[in-house]
Structure formats: structure tokens, C-alpha cells
Amino acid sequence: MSYTDLSTPIRTIMTPGPVEADPRVLRAMSTPVIGQFDPEFLKVMNETMALLRYSFQTDNHRTFPVDGTSRAGIEAVLCSIIEPGDKVLIPIFGRFGYLLTEIASRCGAEIHTLEKDWGEVFYPEEVKAEMKKVNPKVVAMVHGETSTGKMQPLKEIGQFCREQDALFVVDAVATLGGVEFKTDEWCIDAAIAGTQKCLAVPSGMAPLTYNDRVEELILERKDIERGLADDSANDRRIQSNYFDLSQIQDYWTTDRLNHHTEATSMLYALREGLRIIQEEGIEQRCERHQFHGEALMEGLKAMGLELFGNQENKMPVVTVIKVPEGIDEAQVRQTLINEFSIEIAGAFGPLKGNVWRIGSMGFSCRKSNILQVLSALEATLLYHGADINCGAALQAALAFYAEHK
Amino acid sequence: MSYTDLSTPIRTIMTPGPVEADPRVLRAMSTPVIGQFDPEFLKVMNETMALLRYSFQTDNHRTFPVDGTSRAGIEAVLCSIIEPGDKVLIPIFGRFGYLLTEIASRCGAEIHTLEKDWGEVFYPEEVKAEMKKVNPKVVAMVHGETSTGKMQPLKEIGQFCREQDALFVVDAVATLGGVEFKTDEWCIDAAIAGTQKCLAVPSGMAPLTYNDRVEELILERKDIERGLADDSANDRRIQSNYFDLSQIQDYWTTDRLNHHTEATSMLYALREGLRIIQEEGIEQRCERHQFHGEALMEGLKAMGLELFGNQENKMPVVTVIKVPEGIDEAQVRQTLINEFSIEIAGAFGPLKGNVWRIGSMGFSCRKSNILQVLSALEATLLYHGADINCGAALQAALAFYAEHK
Structure with missing residues (x-):
């Protein structure tokens, strides 16, 4: 058997790691x-x-x-x-x-x-x-x-x-x-x-x-x-x-x-x-993570998705959202990776099947990635028949970015 | 403090690892x-x-x-x-x-x-x-x-x-x-x-x-x-x-x-x-290692250096030679790395100070590297006053390569 030159796909990785x-x-x-x-x-x-x-x-x-x-x-x-x-x-x-x-x-x-x-x-x-x-x-x-x-x-x-x-x-x-x-x-x-x-x-x-x-x-x-x-x-x-x-x-x-x-x-x-x-500065870097994490949350909430758990102690770099009723969580992730080349994460243990985990870490934590994952998730959820607010995510996220620039 | 772009030297690495x-x-x-x-x-x-x-x-x-x-x-x-x-x-x-x-x-x-x-x-x-x-x-x-x-x-x-x-x-x-x-x-x-x-x-x-x-x-x-x-x-x-x-x-x-x-x-x-x-084939690869290892040995012996230990069970990929009397082994390695950018190894335990270990492994195991280490070692030993056969190493190694081509 012969093996080809390594040719892995280019992914937008929005998981809690490994990220880009x-x-x-x-x-x-x-x-x-x-x-x-x-x-x-x-x-x-x-x-x-x-x-x-x-x-x-x-x-x-x-x-x-x-x-x-x-x-x-x-x-x-x-x-x-x-x-x-x-x-x-x-x-x-x-x-x-x-x-x-x-x-x-x-x-x-x-x-x-x-x-x-x-x-x-x-x-x-x-x-x-x-x-x-x-x-x-x-x-x-x-x-x-x-x-x-x-x-x-x-x-x-x-x-x-x-x-x-x-x-x-x-x-x-x-x-x-x-x-x-x-x-x-x-x-x-x-x-x-x-x-x-x-x-x-x-x-x-x-x-x-x-x-x-x-x-x-x-x-x-x-x-x-x-x-x-x-x-x-x-x-x-x-x-x-x-x-x-x-x-x-x-x-x-x-x-x-x-x-x-x-x-x-x-x-x-x-x-x-x-x-x-x-070079970025550790404080500025933490602010960047906080900032894009908030933009992501704004978009997800506007879409009509519910955040998981007590928000008081939310990690800025991982956003956990509940899977809407009637939606197969694995199917959504498959559409995202196979069609959009975007990866988000499922969950472990008691949360398995019930939530998605979206990371916004390191180099993956940037505006284009946040907007890509929001838009692709919206499109995918609509495609799989979920009842979400169409078009609201991008609007909310862009409004957040404009306001906090 | 600020740190520059990574700029490490290019080395010819003829040690028993890590090699090139x-x-x-x-x-x-x-x-x-x-x-x-x-x-x-x-x-x-x-x-x-x-x-x-x-x-x-x-x-x-x-x-x-x-x-x-x-x-x-x-x-x-x-x-x-x-x-x-x-x-x-x-x-x-x-x-x-x-x-x-x-x-x-x-x-x-x-x-x-x-x-x-x-x-x-x-x-x-x-x-x-x-x-x-x-x-x-x-x-x-x-x-x-x-x-x-x-x-x-x-x-x-x-x-x-x-x-x-x-x-x-x-x-x-x-x-x-x-x-x-x-x-x-x-x-x-x-x-x-x-x-x-x-x-x-x-x-x-x-x-x-x-x-x-x-x-x-x-x-x-x-x-x-x-x-x-x-x-x-x-x-x-x-x-x-x-x-x-x-x-x-x-x-x-x-x-x-x-x-x-x-x-x-x-x-x-x-x-x-x-x-x-x-791609190379595992048997061909082992033959290559054997081959260049022998060329290295021929050169070292022609130089007048003595191989260490029982040769019957010599590793083809590591050649251990005794440090000639009166020569500071560390000084020779320093000249090799500082002036020629070639690395060979010293030794551990009972052999420390008494032998050099020259590797010929993997990508480092190639004709140009063998000839470089032989010539640089010869020049360095002469420079430090060792009594070796001047010019013999390259002649012996090239003769070996010509004969076994």
C-alpha cells in the first residue's frame, strides 16, 4: 500500500481544543x-x-x-x-x-x-x-x-x-x-x-x-x-x-x-x-478573548439558543448552549464539519447529546471565525428544521462589534 | 525584554541523536x-x-x-x-x-x-x-x-x-x-x-x-x-x-x-x-546505514584513530573512537561545532572524556555528511596538535565509496 502526501482539510476550529x-x-x-x-x-x-x-x-x-x-x-x-x-x-x-x-x-x-x-x-x-x-x-x-x-x-x-x-x-x-x-x-x-x-x-x-x-x-x-x-x-x-x-x-x-x-x-x-x-500583551489578550466570547454569546442568544448553566461563572473562551428540542446534535455537527469545514464540540457524560460547546480560543478567537460559526450554525439549524430566529445572529454580533470597537 | 524571531544555526548533526x-x-x-x-x-x-x-x-x-x-x-x-x-x-x-x-x-x-x-x-x-x-x-x-x-x-x-x-x-x-x-x-x-x-x-x-x-x-x-x-x-x-x-x-x-x-x-x-x-524500503534503508557507517569507519581508521570496544557487535549507526593521547576531547568538539557547525558527541559514565561517539543516523546518514565530519575532524585534530595521518581519511572514504558504489 502506498500513502499520499499529507493532505488534511483546512478547518475553522471552534471547539475547546485542539484549536487552530x-x-x-x-x-x-x-x-x-x-x-x-x-x-x-x-x-x-x-x-x-x-x-x-x-x-x-x-x-x-x-x-x-x-x-x-x-x-x-x-x-x-x-x-x-x-x-x-x-x-x-x-x-x-x-x-x-x-x-x-x-x-x-x-x-x-x-x-x-x-x-x-x-x-x-x-x-x-x-x-x-x-x-x-x-x-x-x-x-x-x-x-x-x-x-x-x-x-x-x-x-x-x-x-x-x-x-x-x-x-x-x-x-x-x-x-x-x-x-x-x-x-x-x-x-x-x-x-x-x-x-x-x-x-x-x-x-x-x-x-x-x-x-x-x-x-x-x-x-x-x-x-x-x-x-x-x-x-x-x-x-x-x-x-x-x-x-x-x-x-x-x-x-x-x-x-x-x-x-x-x-x-x-x-x-x-x-x-x-x-x-x-x-507581543500582544497578556492583559490585552485576555480582553480579546473576553470580547469575542461576548460577541459569540450575543449572536447565539439572538438566534434564540439557550446558554447552559450558571452564567455568573462562565468561561469567556467556551460557550455551552443547549441543543434545541427535536434536533439531533451529532447531525448538526456533521453538517457543520462536512459542508462548512467548521468544527464545534459535543459533550461528555451527563451533558452528552444535550449541549454543544463552542470554543473561542487563541488564534481561533477572531471576528471572522465568530461570524462564520454563527452564520453556519444558523443555516444548519434551519436546514435541520429548528425553530430559531432567522437572521438575528449576525445582526446582534455585528451590532456588538460596532458598539464595542 | 523582547525576543527575536527564532534563528538557530544550521548544523551538520553527527551524534547518536537527536539528528537532522x-x-x-x-x-x-x-x-x-x-x-x-x-x-x-x-x-x-x-x-x-x-x-x-x-x-x-x-x-x-x-x-x-x-x-x-x-x-x-x-x-x-x-x-x-x-x-x-x-x-x-x-x-x-x-x-x-x-x-x-x-x-x-x-x-x-x-x-x-x-x-x-x-x-x-x-x-x-x-x-x-x-x-x-x-x-x-x-x-x-x-x-x-x-x-x-x-x-x-x-x-x-x-x-x-x-x-x-x-x-x-x-x-x-x-x-x-x-x-x-x-x-x-x-x-x-x-x-x-x-x-x-x-x-x-x-x-x-x-x-x-x-x-x-x-x-x-x-x-x-x-x-x-x-x-x-x-x-x-x-x-x-x-x-x-x-x-x-x-x-x-x-x-x-x-x-x-x-x-x-x-x-x-x-x-x-x-x-x-x-x-x-x-518509499526507500526498510531493507534498502538498513543497507544505506551499514554502507555509510563503513565508509565512516574506513576514514577514521585511515586517519589513525582507534575504534572502541569489540567490533564484532558494532552498531552500524554509531561509531565510537578513542580520543588520541594528549587531546582534550571537549575542546575538539567545541572547535567542530563553533567553527564547522558540525556536532559529534562525547560520552557518559566510564567513557566520559575518553571517546567520541559519531552517529550516522536517518537523514544525517549521507555521503556529504560522512565526508564533512571526516575532513573537519582531521583538520581539527591537526589544529589541536594530534599525531594523525594527514590526508588519509578522505582518500580511504572516497576509495570505499568508489569500490562499493
Whole structure:
């Protein structure tokens, strides 16, 4: 069998990720490879770390990507700090909260969860009350839940974690680079981002950051490991080699202690994505995401569609709408992708079949994409016999753009 | 601080990896991203799996890449099959044998090792004798040790593993795509490759393959996991979520059960790298590597340099030479990279400072690169005052090329 030259279609990607990569990022990836011990490569690593600190809004020295997709970064943080029997509190308000539970559980954690109905987030008091009861070593939470389109305010919880001497770990995969995220100001001890969402970089790297409190713990485990004569019952080693942050952080220094072979082209991509963020300015970038997210909402509401869940804590970069009665949600998505080459997302778990999730992230978050998805969705819904307000979406969105220019 | 457009130097990379990526691979990476649930993406995944089966010379259904660097693939295989207390035999003949030990040990294995002096490999009888004594569940070995430039014959060991009902896991990171590797014929139960070596693709993916014997074990662990009501003492769960092959293999089917978000651009790169292998033909490709490797050796010997270790089991794609007396090995490499923009490698552990390792892998394995590294090395050694045969290397290499054309 012979295989043709790669010829994938050009899509307008309006999902909660992976979204369109910035063309500058795609070009950066075709830069020739240099060796991992090449002095010029150290420069690329250092610049990427500095740019990441800016995006994470942190002074943390330990700020670098792990080579793997977002959940690789989450697992690297959790397995480097959780030891068997450690109490970990995970407040869950959507699918990715369960993922934290699943990963922490495999690290041997004693898991404590709080759960919210999908579409809601937590009041800080609820988390604080549970923390007083459980006294966890770690509190792990999702910032933006793409499964529900909701966003958890973190600052107050972070401050309380600091008071209680718990480590606060945040999954910022869907928010970093698109929504305000202040690692240091919000007292976040470790955070993990995703490249394939608001950073507009392809999937395959997990940028993360952690502070001295986390590093201290990791180094303590490393010291014990070094002193172990054999496998004792009190083996406190980090259970993964690939995700052992005590080793990876040594790779990301001038010592360059060999761990893995850095994913060169992905690093080129990440550096370029972060450079674009720095040029745009992180605050301006968050404003852009907020702005186009509102335009999208105006259009959807004008069409007569109903937004899902509590709007008070809506993620600006993911808009979740209910499927109109009598409409087959999968069929609508199929028409959109097959006829318009536009991708929106269905849903998971309890929401499956009942809502669509429309992303407006990174490079995909721009006026032409917002208007395209609104018009194509309107046309498709009409085509499938839905009872919506014909012509209202574009009018509302354009009015919004004219007013807020 | 502002950051310039990425402008890394163009290098001639003659190390044991990462080596030069094929320009076609670099171009493939700048293809626009499509979503992971896009029907067209499924096609890219299926084609990549089929192409991987060809390179691995296997009929294994389960043949796909893990999103991470080579050691991510090794950890995925080992942690998916090793349970606490399992006996694992690891015959070590260089640095990467220790890595297998380190990873298996963190999975809770009872480790048994055999060790050879660096520069040698094992007689199959030695491994078989130890297997009879230990009766291991798993035998894990490196195929090509880039640390010493030596290659372990595997077929007889594989056959004995099958007889003894042990699982045979092989690290083929440095050999796949450049040296003969026959997964099925050699009775290898699981093998892991690297992209950044003979595949001529950037680092960041770990292609792997495993057979039904491995899958059966993985599914057994998954079933037990599903039946567990709580965390019992007999927790047989795979300790990693990211590396849980029972979950990842479901992602690589038409069901496409969501696990991670596939590293789109890296997959494009891998597909193109494998397509080039298919076009060249795997046997022809191995012959090319053998051929240029010999030309390199002829040149180095003519120069008066001494090859390291037992030549009987030399890897065709890595040539290890002793540093001439009185020469500072690091200084020579610095001159090569700073003045000629040519990279060769130093060494690890007991060989550090004493040898250079010259790779001839993938796209880097071509006549012009062989002649460039020979001439530049000769000039550099003379410059640093080494006593070598002036002018002999090019003559010998060109004579070899003329004779074997």
C-alpha cells in the first residue's frame, strides 16, 4: 500500500481544543533541528522559560514544559508531590475534576472529593469548610472546566491553602493565555497549562510552574531516594522516572543533566506561541478573548439558543448552549464539519447529546471565525428544521462589534 | 525584554541523536492542525499505525506512538506490564540498560541484572542461564546501546523467552529504521522506538508495538481495576494514567475513547518520516546505514584513530573512537561545532572524556555528511596538535565509496 502526501482539510476550529495553531507557530516548527546539548539550544530553553513566567504571571524559577500532552504535566506535578497515603482534596465541577481524582488516586493518595452539579462552581467557603475537616496536604482543582464551560474563582481558596499550609495545584490547561491567571498573586503552588488551547500551539507539551514550597518537597523525596540502600517499605521515591520533576528540573538548568531528549520542534512552537502572547500583551489578550466570547454569546442568544448553566461563572473562551428540542446534535455537527469545514464540540457524560460547546480560543478567537460559526450554525439549524430566529445572529454580533470597537 | 524571531544555526548533526530531521518531515509539521475527533484525523492515525507496523516488521494490531520522548514509551510499556514484586531480568551493557532498571524499579519490580563491561554485549547463553535461575516474568534489554556503540543480537534470547513464557521487552530507540529489527520473527513481545534517531523525525514521540501476550496481561489488570470496589491491598492498577496502555490503545481505535489530545503536528511528522522509510524500503534503508557507517569507519581508521570496544557487535549507526593521547576531547568538539557547525558527541559514565561517539543516523546518514565530519575532524585534530595521518581519511572514504558504489 502506498500513502499520499499529507493532505488534511483546512478547518475553522471552534471547539475547546485542539484549536487552530497560529501560522507563525506552524512556521517555527519547520525550523531545522539542533542538538539538545548545542549551546544555541540552551538559549531557546532559557527564553522559553522566561516567556512562560510572563504568561503564568509568576516569578517561579521552576517554570518549564514537560514533553507530553496536558495530562502529562498534571501527572508530573501530582506524582512528584503525592506520596502513598497523602490526603488530597479535589473539588469537582466537571469532567476534568475526575481526571485529577483518577491521577491522584494512582499515586496512592487518600482522595477526598466535593462535587457540584455540572454548570456550577464552588463558593470558596465550601472548599474552605471541607479543608478544615480533611486537613489535606494537597488541594487540586480545575480552573476552567471545558466540559461545562465554567470557571472557578481561585484567589480566596489559594490564600486559605497558604494559611492552612496545604499545597494548591491548579489545572489551568484551558485558561492560560486566554483568561486572567495570576499564579503568584493567587497563591497557587503549582499550575499546569495546555498548548493546544489559548496558547494556539499544537498539542504535545505541558507547560508548568511551581514554587519553592513544591520544590522543597520534591528535593526531600530525592534526598531520601539517594540515601536508600535498598527498596524498603518506606520507599518515598517518585513512582515515575519520566515525570520525576526533581530530575526534569535539573535538565532545565545550565547543568543540563540529561533526562529525556527535549522535543525540539515542539519547543520551537511553544516559544513562538509565547512570543506572540508577549507581543500582544497578556492583559490585552485576555480582553480579546473576553470580547469575542461576548460577541459569540450575543449572536447565539439572538438566534434564540439557550446558554447552559450558571452564567455568573462562565468561561469567556467556551460557550455551552443547549441543543434545541427535536434536533439531533451529532447531525448538526456533521453538517457543520462536512459542508462548512467548521468544527464545534459535543459533550461528555451527563451533558452528552444535550449541549454543544463552542470554543473561542487563541488564534481561533477572531471576528471572522465568530461570524462564520454563527452564520453556519444558523443555516444548519434551519436546514435541520429548528425553530430559531432567522437572521438575528449576525445582526446582534455585528451590532456588538460596532458598539464595542 | 523582547525576543527575536527564532534563528538557530544550521548544523551538520553527527551524534547518536537527536539528528537532522528530514526536510520533508519539517514541512509536514507546518500543516494546519485538525481536531482529534475530525474524521480526517482518524485516517492519519490509521495510516501511521500501518506504516509503523511496516517499520517494526510486525503484524501486531497494537502499534502506535505514545506522546512523549522515547523514555515515555519505555515507561508506558514497563509500567503497564510490571506489577509490584514481579521479577524482571535486565542484562545491562551500557547506560540505557541502567535506565530500564531505574524505570522498572519504580514500578515496584524485583530487579535482577547481569552486567557486561562497556564495549561488549552478551552471549545468548549467559542470558538464558540467568533466566533459568531467576525465572523472570519480564526480560528487558536494549538493542543498540548508543553509550558504547554496541548492538545485542536478540533472536535467540527472544526464542528462549517464548519457551520460558517470559515477556521480552526491547528498547529499539536507537536502531529502528536504521538497523534490521524484526519484532515478530525475533519473538519480541514489546518494542519501543525513538523518532529523533534513525527515523529522522524530531524528538517528542515514542512509537511502540506489543502483541497479544502483552495485551492480555494489560486487559487483565484493567478488568481487575474495574471490579475494585475500593483501594485494597491488592491494587493491581497500572500506576500511571498517562502511560496506561489499556486506555491509550482504546484511543487508537475507531472508538477513539478520549484519553489525551493527540500531538497533531508530531503525528504529521512521524507519518511523513515513516512514509519516507516505506518509499526507500526498510531493507534498502538498513543497507544505506551499514554502507555509510563503513565508509565512516574506513576514514577514521585511515586517519589513525582507534575504534572502541569489540567490533564484532558494532552498531552500524554509531561509531565510537578513542580520543588520541594528549587531546582534550571537549575542546575538539567545541572547535567542530563553533567553527564547522558540525556536532559529534562525547560520552557518559566510564567513557566520559575518553571517546567520541559519531552517529550516522536517518537523514544525517549521507555521503556529504560522512565526508564533512571526516575532513573537519582531521583538520581539527591537526589544529589541536594530534599525531594523525594527514590526508588519509578522505582518500580511504572516497576509495570505499568508489569500490562499493
